[in-house]
Amino acid sequence: MIEEVLEVLVFPGALFIIVISLFYEWVDRKLYARLQNRVGPHLAGPFGILQPFADLIKLLSKENIVPAPADRFTFTFAPIIASAATLFVCMFLPVTGLKGILSFEGDLIVVIAILSLYSIVVYLAGEGSRSRFASIGAARGALQLLGYEIPLTLTLLSLAVSARSLSIAGIVKAQVERGLWFIADQHIIGFIIFLIAAQAEMERIPFDIPEAEQEIVAGWEVEYTGTRLALFRLSEDFELFFLSGLGAALFLGGPAGPVIPGLEPLLYTVYFLIKTTFILFLFTIIRAVFARLRIDQMISFSWKWLMPFAVILIILTEVLA
């Protein structure tokens, strides 16, 4: 009983997820800076590792302002739901073993639903602020959901068909039993669709249209300050960790790898983190080499290119299964 509580709260639960997400934000920023010939964070802690912690603490110490016309309830609840949802969904990842803390049959559908919930929360946050820029950002965020959601769902479902299971742990087990990671067969198409759709989900360049800093000044986040903004930033970091981990678990075999019996949890964690870091590298490189798209171009791109490939993928999977 105590063991399970500690598992959920400390490792590999909430505390571990918070720490590793902030670490991954540092990895992302440092790599992004090195791709641009710059230094990146270098003052807070050795090599600037503590910079995301410092940013979090700084945000928590700022003044909490609620704009006068805003709807107090939505304004306060949106960041809480966003960070809680993304923290919750991280617990389905198989970090220390072939199953996550909360894994159950069907958790892939729950994951997809909560990722959509995040986008709806973004819309609520923007509209609840009752500000012009926030409304534009919220509308763009909801519109962006229409673009990437269906190809992403089709990709994940095609993996479920190949693995004959609707849980992330089941897909990992299927890769272990096959002896071959899912990226090595027709699911490579799905991997590319997943990379693009995940960038759109996390609202990073080239799809950071809802919070385009240069056009609508932080979009739906524009009225948030202090603790609420800290929670939104944390939720973005959780999402980064979650989607990288999801990519590693679904396509690269998750924590699977050569094991020494007795040291299994440690080795599984190490393998999982290495693969997650690799997927994170791919996300950062995509972020660095493209310009931002316009919202109509993004929607037409995803319906002209992502959708057909997702449909081809699922047909291929059905045929080959």
Added chain:
Amino acid sequence: MKAPGYFIAEALRNLFKKRATILYPYREVDKIHVPEGFRGRIEFNREKCIGCQLCSRVCPAKAIEVVQDEKGKRPVFLIYRCIYCGQCAEVCPAKAITLSKFFENIALRKEDLVVR
């Protein structure tokens, strides 16, 4: 439609190159290279000054005041108003004013930014 990601090769190559940033001022202060002829802070040689007051009249920013001391009139340079144009050095007939290479002209007291 052209294939995206033309830029990836260059970006990845830069990952392994040395960074272009100079970590000034906390480390690497000596890597700042200031060339000869840089127009920095004013340096004044009292011995050479002949008291013609041309520098004070020509300064565009009114940064030179003239005071009387035991040897005659001489200028006082207010660095907090100086725009580093170098006009005073050009116009001085006795070549008593030079512009050094020092560029960190910040101080906590106004007195530190006056050259007498």
Added chain:
Amino acid sequence: MSFEVNIGPQHPIHVEPIMLDLKVEGELIVDVDVDVSYLHRGIEKGFEVRTYLQGLYLAERICGICNCAHTLCYCLNVEQLLGKDVPPRAKYLRLIVEELSRMHSHLLWLGHYFHTLGFETLFMYFWRDRERVMDMLELITGNRVTTAYNTIGGVRRDITSEIEAKLRKALDYLEERMKYYEKVIDNEPTILARTQDVGILKPSEAISLGAVGPHLRASGVKHDVRLDDPYSGHDEVPFNIVTYDSCDCYARVKVRLGEVVESINMIRYALDHLPSGEYRLKIPPFFKAPEGESLARVEAPRGELVHYSISNGGTSPYRYKVRTPTLANILSVVYMLKSRDGHEVYIADVPPILGGIDPCICCTARVTIVNGVNEARKILSLNELSRLYRERRR
């Protein structure tokens, strides 16, 4: 259902305050109103109370990036008043520094433009290469940005052979980089998607709205002050005028990239053919200009810059007027931002379009309000001015 979004006066894409009042329906822009008066500093009055030599340094600070163009235009203006002509070596040296400063301005603009498009990596790369240009400017003139190189009667310093050697090396490096950037811009589909067919301005519309500079040349009109009115050795140094025919933001990027390459070639030619002799005429620091008026035009990095002055025989000008290129280009921004039938403009197009004219708002705001009906000039106190402003904005 339309509502109003104002881009400005403080906004991440604005380097200086300018107000763009947009009426939008969803993402489509329906109507635009512009206000450029936020940066009025009283510079034209400042010229009237300073001597001609002191006014040179005020002219330099009208704009940080086009400072070389402003000092050059001022010097040409005053030399015209005095009736003097600078020696040939000074003309070539002025050309070299002017072209270096044009390269600096275009590299800065390219970096900033891609930053507004969201492509931060290219922004950092352009600004890293711009550092080389600023190092060269520092070697030649003594300062990276406010160069203070032109003076009435010539230039203030000479170029030695070591400086020339370093300059040539930097030019070789920059030429290689420009070729690479041209390939990136031509081959990257996200950049093409954001800049092609955005901000269309036909040549006839551009001329009737009074556009100048690279903005005009990107609509295919071959107009350049250096060709029409050569002012500093431009009749001896050969160069091409870079135009492009597609009249959109992509054309503006290509024109400015091409101008950087042209500047490199011009500097190389000028260094090879530098005439010997003195580089400065002896002009005393305090002089009384003869009575008369004079006008000088210069091709600043952003377009045609005009300085006009009237002298009544004193040590300061009686009246000095500056017409900057951005003031001429703002009207075309207002025209380009409205959606016309067949051509829709979205909010996401505001950064490419506004950035495409290379706005330098600190050059722009220099207007006074004269009551045209009864020719009375009203001077408003600060309280009256703020009351009027609040009433209008309500």
